[in-house]
Amino acid sequence: MINIENFTLNHKLFFLINHNRHPLLDVFYRHFYLLGKGWFGAFVGIVLFVLHDPRFVKYLLAMLLQALVVKALKYSIRAKRPSAVLEKVYLLERLRLKSFPSGDSAMSMTIALCLLKGSPHLLKPVLLAYPILIGYGRVYMGAHFPLDVVVGWAIGVVCFLLVCVGF
Template structure:
């Protein structure tokens, strides 16, 4: 059986365990429902809200950026085929059913795309809210046991590139 490259990055595994093993009853309940906000089926809601608050040109930019993100994520997951932490490590707290591959985090990429586009068209308040949402979703992906921290960081990076 091959050893996945992310396991060889010691800080990645240590940080995963530090976040995933810091259990909190509030966060367990919070992320049980909140994680749906990062899923692709939530994107039409984000698009509609974005259109309402920022206008047509922002909507077009966001729409194209999300298509780019939507093409990049499954392509990269297919190329790397990296397993989820629960498949590679012992004692992983898993709060949601996981499928597909781990690297990179598509949820993190989508919210980073929203954040990046908001920097061009949104107000300081909107960008600030999306930045906080981005951090909450990224932390939650590791807390819930679905991703390694590196998956989230690369997802953020790809989302920002798509937003640009």
């Protein structure tokens, strides 16, 4: 197991976010985090397919690519979750698998980028806020270190761009 996350700034940022509690944020993230799970990505894909949306093929390829990259990194690096490494972690969900990178962050970024072009102007700010809220929530809920989230976002961006270059 490689411990790539054991540096002071990563831990300080984690505690800054994870220990900045508010009851309304607790309620919000207990529900909103579900929009970072694989079933939501599948739901978006089904909606694009049913609507014969021209973005469907790029979406499907980008989502598959980011999922493969995330799983490969999780199983090869096997980084521990914050609650397994640090004391006094506020944890708002049951966790499985390993920490690095954040699959929810990668998926949310991929979804946002795939849907951005061709979406109504009023929806674009929501699409841009979506991966930010998911990523922040992963740290707030105690599931990930900030580095997990940033690398997850980067994976989403790179996978989206690779699929765009290929098409």
